[in-house]
Amino acid sequence: MNPRRYSLLTELLTQPTAPFREQAVMTLVASVLKQNGVAFFHDPIGNMIVGCASAAEYLYLVRQKIAEPLRVFIAHTDHPGFHGLRWLSDSRLKIKWHGGSPTKHLTGSSVWLAGSAGLWGQGQLRQVRLLKSKHAIDTAEVQIIKSATRASRPKANALFGGFKFRAPVWRSGKKIYTKAADDLVGVFAIVHTALDFQKKYRGKRSPPFLGLLTRAEEVGFVGAIGHFDLGWLTSALRPIVCVSLETSRTLPGALIGHGPVVRLGDRRTVFDPDYLKVLTDVAAHSLPKKHQRRVMDGGACEATAATVYGFPAIGISVPLGNYHNQGLEGGPDCRGADGPAPEFVHLDDIEGMLRLCQALLQPKLSWSDPWKPQQHLMQKRLRSYRRLL
Numbered sequence: 001m002n003p004r005r006y007s008l009l010t011e012l013l014t015q016p017t018a019p020f021r022e023q024a025v026m027t028l029v030a031s032v033l034k035q036n037g038v039a040f041f042h043d044p045i046g047n048m049i050v051g052c053a054s055a056a057e058y059l060y061l062v063r064q065k066i067a068e069p070l071r072v073f074i075a076h077t078d079h080p081g082f083h084g085l086r087w088l089s090d091s092r093l094k095i096k097w098h099g100g101s102p103t104k105h106l107t108g109s110s111v112w113l114a115g116s117a118g119l120w121g122q123g124q125l126r127q128v129r130l131l132k133s134k135h136a137i138d139t140a141e142v143q144i145i146k147s148a149t150r151a152s153r154p155k156a157n158a159l160f161g162g163f164k165f166r167a168p169v170w171r172s173g174k175k176i177y178t179k180a181a182d183d184l185v186g187v188f189a190i191v192h193t194a195l196d197f198q199k200k201y202r203g204k205r206s207p208p209f210l211g212l213l214t215r216a217e218e219v220g221f222v223g224a225i226g227h228f229d230l231g232w233l234t235s236a237l238r239p240i241v242c243v244s245l246e247t248s249r250t251l252p253g254a255l256i257g258h259g260p261v262v263r264l265g266d267r268r269t270v271f272d273p274d275y276l277k278v279l280t281d282v283a284a285h286s287l288p289k290k291h292q293r294r295v296m297d298g299g300a301c302e303a304t305a306a307t308v309y310g311f312p313a314i315g316i317s318v319p320l321g322n323y324h325n326q327g328l329e330g331g332p333d334c335r336g337a338d339g340p341a342p343e344f345v346h347l348d349d350i351e352g353m354l355r356l357c358q359a360l361l362q363p364k365l366s367w368s369d370p371w372k373p374q375q376h377l378m379q380k381r382l383r384s385y386r387r388l389l
């Protein structure tokens, strides 16, 4: 990866974000796209659409009567975190958690806090209550340890935050440790793809690419649902393929550092078999022996939301250590099993995801008849065995 792109990746991983509080990520992405002349706009939900300047342009693109499918790459800009609810004293903030979280070793763990102007301070968790399901934090108190502006305390609901480690992002060999790889790595992949694509396809009338950077995925794909519910894609006159780009909990057969994963499904459903065949072939060709392939059922993703709305979906995952900051794999700065821990990903897996995104945009892939060669092979087999039937 060239150094400029790598620094964009680390800058993205540094941004504070939480469900419904994705502004810092959106602002950084907007400035990079603007600098590079890539069109974008926001839908009424606040999701960012990359590759089009307006809803009118979006509708024009999807309503073209052509066979080449529109690849809609989807990644989410949030990560599990908390919102301030109310001040209990000058230095104690009651908070509500949104999304998954570690469930042990929580008391005394460090958190960062941010407001609309960026990072505001840090604190420690106290009085943690888990949800009834015991799956994640429900509410807690944050004891403020350090803050930028003690004098003018922000309104409680202007603050949000998440788990804090030695740094927002750091490297150890090819492993990247961070407060939140999920899904800022996916966001990076879309921005990276858009920047490369812009150079290649500048001026073309029917680009096959759109990026959808969503909000509030961690509470159940709310941004993606909002987008699909607009009905813009339903009006398409060309084939649509939704491609979820995620970091997904590492599992047997989806190991960190062994390449990106052709994601056959998530916890809710399997994905589109025809388009998965295209992705499988693309991966075999562009990353031979350097990719993995399986149902990533450690979590659900926005490809499920697309499927529910009737759009064929596939996915590419980067295997993720310490999913949702849960100390599942342990390592540096982990507070113990199931306690807060930095997420980590492998640089080679990210590079592989970038390769697959690029390869999926090649013209004339076999989207409309991906099984044809297999059918020929099967017919040949039938012919060769017919005399034994």
Ligand SMILES: [Zn+2]
Pocket (backbone or CB within 6 Å): 076, 182, 183, 217, 246, 247
């Ligand atoms: Zn995610």
